[in-house]
Amino acid sequence: MDIRQVLFRYRSYTPLPVLLVMLIFAHPTVATLIVGFLIALAGEGIRLWGVSIAGSETRTTGIVGGTYLITTGPFAHVRNPLYLGNLLLYLGIGAMSNALFPWLLILAMIAFCFQYYWIVTLEEEYLGKTFGAAFAEYTREVPRFVPRLKKYRGGMYPQPECSLQKGIRSEMRTLQAILVISLVLVLLWQLRS
Numbered sequence: 001m002d003i004r005q006v007l008f009r010y011r012s013y014t015p016l017p018v019l020l021v022m023l024i025f026a027h028p029t030v031a032t033l034i035v036g037f038l039i040a041l042a043g044e045g046i047r048l049w050g051v052s053i054a055g056s057e058t059r060t061t062g063i064v065g066g067t068y069l070i071t072t073g074p075f076a077h078v079r080n081p082l083y084l085g086n087l088l089l090y091l092g093i094g095a096m097s098n099a100l101f102p103w104l105l106i107l108a109m110i111a112f113c114f115q116y117y118w119i120v121t122l123e124e125e126y127l128g129k130t131f132g133a134a135f136a137e138y139t140r141e142v143p144r145f146v147p148r149l150k151k152y153r154g155g156m157y158p159q160p161e162c163s164l165q166k167g168i169r170s171e172m173r174t175l176q177a178i179l180v181i182s183l184v185l186v187l188l189w190q191l192r193s
Helices: 002-010 016-024 030-059 081-097 103-141 166-193
Strands: none
Touching: 002 103, 016 081, 016 103, 016 166, 030 081, 030 166, 081 103, 081 166
């Protein structure tokens, strides 16, 4: 069994233990709540932009696949904007919680970077086999995780239509989770101050 496929399949659940520890040991302050929320909001903004283009295929938990080689929107600046958005989201929630700071946050970021690295190698194998030379050109021009300012303009193949409405629909669970976690952390701040 390919461990990368297991990590891909359960990628939506792996943050839960870290989140639980963050909530148990949370010591939020006004500053950590504000700064963390802004970081989380930036991460969700990147995710929403990417999902508005990539659509519900981003929610797949079975076999790695995809209909398009998406190179527009945030994908023109970084190959994995959804994972980058997730990292910022986790970083923001970790900062909001101020739990065992900075050690829990550092450990969580290392674990998620490790997980996403292995998932991305699996996804890129699929994209390389499916889109061949076009994907090879894209990987030469666009970084894997660190965005570049210059927009990728290559590729003359079809792109999905951007739909903010579909993006919001796809992100509804994530948006609800951010709201609930933020409210719980604000309540913990209120109770502990």
